[in-house]
Amino acid sequence: MNWLEFRPMEICTEDRTNACTEVAERAWVQLIRAHRSTLSKVERALRAADLPPLEWYDVLLELERGGPLRPRDLQDRLLLAQYNLSRLIDRMASAGVVERERCSEDARCQWVRATPKGEALRKSMWPIYAGAIREAVQSKLTPSQARQIGDLLERLSSCPATCG
Amino acid sequence: MNWLEFRPMEICTEDRTNACTEVAERAWVQLIRAHRSTLSKVERALRAADLPPLEWYDVLLELERGGPLRPRDLQDRLLLAQYNLSRLIDRMASAGVVERERCSEDARCQWVRATPKGEALRKSMWPIYAGAIREAVQSKLTPSQARQIGDLLERLSSCPATCG
DNA sequence: TAAATATATATGCACTTGCATTGAATGGAG
């Protein structure tokens, strides 16, 4: 839809019938805010250190942990969109930090693995990344609070099947 | 830096000396995951309903709450980058949902206000937005947990001055 | 086995974002 053409039609009344919705709403707003606030700092720290964006770290870490993975696997683990991941791997392959390899069993698939250069890059990103996390999280929360928030946030990204 | 040219140099050892860092790290990872998981769903729901992105709602809500605001004010409240907000207001003004007005006291500034059309748009977005929040948050957390997570997340986006 | 359906990945295109910079106006120091 072209938003230049928006015309108001139906005025829906707001439905905030119970407190349950209000706390959920507040949690939502704070999630957005916390994310905007912290992520931008971390990304800036990486850029300032002439390092690539966060996703590179995430991909490299998954690949080092899990041996070669298919893009599809990375997609699930990192919650990235298929087309974004495809191009992210393009860029990382161009930079020589990952390699694609044909998958013999299923020609639709491919194996992606980190190169030694990729592992070195990930390691060189870690101090900056860790520092930014310390700044963004550790300086604002006690260890107990951090543990708690980790637990609660995990529920938000869990799939419906497992958490009801 | 051009990442096509990256060459590994210094291999920094990872520094995870204490459990404090580990919980902070986990909180960080879960924050990213929760955000990716929930935001994409909400944005998709809005798109599917032929509605503009989330930021439009946020801007309109702030404007309705706080009377006309300067872009600078919105920037602080919504934690958006200056250049992004500038163009967001461009788009919203083109769509006729906000208006810019010259500020007489300070010619650098401007007042941005929601038009009736803008208010109608915000109201029409709310049911979709609320439904998506219910789906993303309310279905995964008890009210008590939602309240708790709201409190904890708020600390993450608070400025250093106020939270030490 | 042929056809239909499903899965894994890539890509054209329009739009959005980030960085760096610019332009304009204000406020303060000398």
Place this chain on the structure above:
DNA sequence: CTCCATTCAATGCAAGTGCATATATATTTA
């Protein structure tokens, strides 16, 4: 009052993102 540093906002350009779709292969169905 003039110069300079600061603040508010806009913009050119390169890069990233989302949608829709394309391409290729695998799996299921008839």
